[in-house]
Amino acid sequence: MLDLLVIGGGVNGTGIARDAAMRGLSVMLIEKKDFAAGASGANSGMIHGGARYLLTDRDLTRIACIDSGYIQRIAPHLLFRIPFLFPVLTKNGHATLADRAYLYSAECYFAEYDRFQPLKNGKQSALLNDKEMHDLEPGLAKDLAGGLSTDEYGIDPFRLCTLNARSAAEHGAEIANHTEVTHLLRGDGGRVEGAGLRHALTGERREVRARAVFNACGAWGPKIAALAGVELKLRPAKGVHVTLDRRLSNYGVSTRSVDGRDVFILPHEDSTIIGTTDDDYYGDPDDVAVHDDEVKYLLQSAEAYFPAVREARVLRAWAGVRPTLYEYGPLEDKLSRDHVIHDHAEAGAPGLFSIVGGKLASFRLMSEEAVDAVCRALGKGAPCTTHTLPLPGGEATAPGVDALTREHQVPPFAAARLSYRHGSEAPRVLALCAERQELRAQACPCEGVLFAELAFALRSEFAEGLLDLRRRCRLGMGICQGARCAGPAAALYQEERKATADEALAQAEALLDERWKGHRPVLGNDALAQAELTRGTYFTTGALRGAP
């Protein structure tokens, strides 16, 4: 019998599995789709210090900043600095008393936040005038009353979850993605003692017994709790982001939407992300669609502060469902971002725990609290070490791009991207090139993904298909959205998995379908041209679906 079965492969589930495995518990992690397939992969990718909590709870900000510092320590390669600008607009160039008062209050606010910045190696804020703001970001709207700068960090959330899962496995946990729960096993007094599992790809069924079961399923959490007859109440909210085809700015830009909410323009890897919306969601978390009014809302906010947004092409729109804590009354945006750990013993399901709410940025701390609760219940487990022991690739400084390029004869751009995604493990990935010359080539030139990186993910990172490879390596997430890479990646998949041609091409089509889903809500002129080219490549020339 295991100590702990963790259900859910988001940042909480993978974080809990890692923490528990490192404390010496015997652990299994299951996920019905793939790591970060839900809200953990559909957020702004920020490791922030919780500046917004300052207004209500200074201690939350302090804790968030400390944890942001810890994440820098354990995954230094995965974090990238996003300096931020908060522009204050004027009407027709004259700062009113209200504009100046707003600027002054912002100055006080960020001066307060500055006290916590050293905890996460963040830079101090600065009050900037219109000229200074435009010197930093020439694309900002004209005639600002001024603005503030501050400092935050971004992360690739998909890799964060994958690395947590890999680290858990290295500490002895069994990892099973593409595995869903069919039912919970019950013992004396209704004790939850494990679960029936079904592999989503092979259909294989099994039962796993565990002394504790952790429900870390985010918006799907209520469904799992219901299997134990427990009501888990959430107020789920849908958040939409759009991705632009380019880096629009060097700074993150904070904007005000038409209804007064904060919407951010974020430089993220080679793209720009604009988001997010926040609306109550009553639908199925497995079927979240983006509507064009949501896209227009985001672009309208961004355009007011950064008119050049309209020159970029919107690559796609995507959505996730936040597992926000239940509260009746407040507007979505005012709901608490706090988290709660439930022990369902009193609800008649001892052995079952759930975690709900929270933020990506504080996942490590939340996992620590969650595993503390399990350890108390089980009466075993060493102290937490997730804040000191690095994630895979974070053990040492990543080798320089020049050295990787020279030694392994790969394009410098691909070496740079590989070094970001894999840190000190980059040479281990590139060592695969010694097998065959071909693995040095780029499968996805937009994101600099080498065939070797795909092979590594298929062999060592629990990737089962092209959609998993997208999450591991950003395959197909660049400007052509899969037009270049779906075929080559399918070919590599076939080799690595000894699959049939039909199976490999089904993988290519699945990637194209998933990319199309994000394309549909943003079908403007350029998106239509791209779709014509992509479909020409795969369905006209490639005859992917065979003869009509």
Next chain:
Amino acid sequence: MNADVAVVGGGMAGACAALAASKAGARVIEISRAPGATAVSSGAIDFAATSSGESLRAGAERLALRPGHPYSLLGKDLGAALDGALLLLRHSLSSLGLAGARTGADGNLWLASPLGRQKAAALAQGPIAAGDLHALPAGARLGVAALCGGQAIEARLIASGLHQSLSPASSAVALDLDFYPAAADAQRQLAEIAADLDRPGRRSAFGEALSRAAKRAGATHILVPTVGLANPVAAQAELGSAAGLPVFELLGAPPSVPGLRLQRALEAALEAAGVIRVRGIAERSLSAQLQIIRGGECEQVSCKAVVLASGRFLGGGIRCAPDGTLGDSALGLPAWAGARRRIVSLMNEELAGQRAGDRHLALEAGLRADSRLRALDEDGRPATANGAPVFAAGAALGGYDPARGDGGLGVAALTGRLAGLFAAEAAR
């Protein structure tokens, strides 16, 4: 500038319109902004999907039953138009060794696709057409050349896909070559390989490498990703004699070598026919029929008929304005996606299906035309450019999707040729 007929667009539809009008005695000017969809096409010219053994005409007539398909406009003239287009292409593109169907009574070729599927097309460039999979002798063993880098990985997928569809009568196998052995060779792109093969001595060395690999694998026929860029007929012959086996070429995915060749051959055919070619952006003129914008210059074009053969979204002929309104980019004529003038990106099944390969009316958007291929205005009447009739051809016409077997470059050639003839007639 003065001309009888002004053709906007220099891809397959525009070239066929200009060639046909020129042959009919008109003085023709062809205006194109840049290479478009034709230049990234695969090297296959598809008129209609057919089942194996079915005639092209039968396939085309089936498409003509679909409301909105350009073939549905042509009534009983469709068969003659099909024959005429095949003849025009074979005649004008002889430098590519174009082969396949001679008339509508013939069937499609079945060509190896870059994904290892079989792609049906009426015509293809010589080295591609020679690889008609349905014409392979029983017992043939097709060796797919795996050269270097990503191409080598893809070659193994192609070989396994073809093997699946060819067996048990014949088989396919990947040929691992030692032609590009260096680590840096992994980064070579197909167009670079094609250019390399055109260098003195390289193609015969490649042929010898193919011969060695084919012997090892017991291949009887060889499929290569490219024979070179410049002269496909001579290149195929050279490779074949060096390899000692028949050598065929795969269709190309963008950026496609055969597509580049096709574009060049069309341009050469236009030059040879005496068509005046102008690079620039064509737009509506207040004083003449069209004006051409080139950098800071603006030149008026007086003509007696206009042909819009400017492509769809990829070619730039059809634009979707920021508010979703569809129109042609030169004259601003209305375009439709199904029954809609605007693309509203609501989650609307009618305009955009759920899966990438589904039918999407948004991607079939284009101009409407009458049975004489005259472009129609908002009220359904033939449109004019300052009094001159306007014809439409190729992807600028709505109602067909090459990705769904509705015909691709073949529809462009067929409607282009007709639009050119009609325009020349109107100019007389």
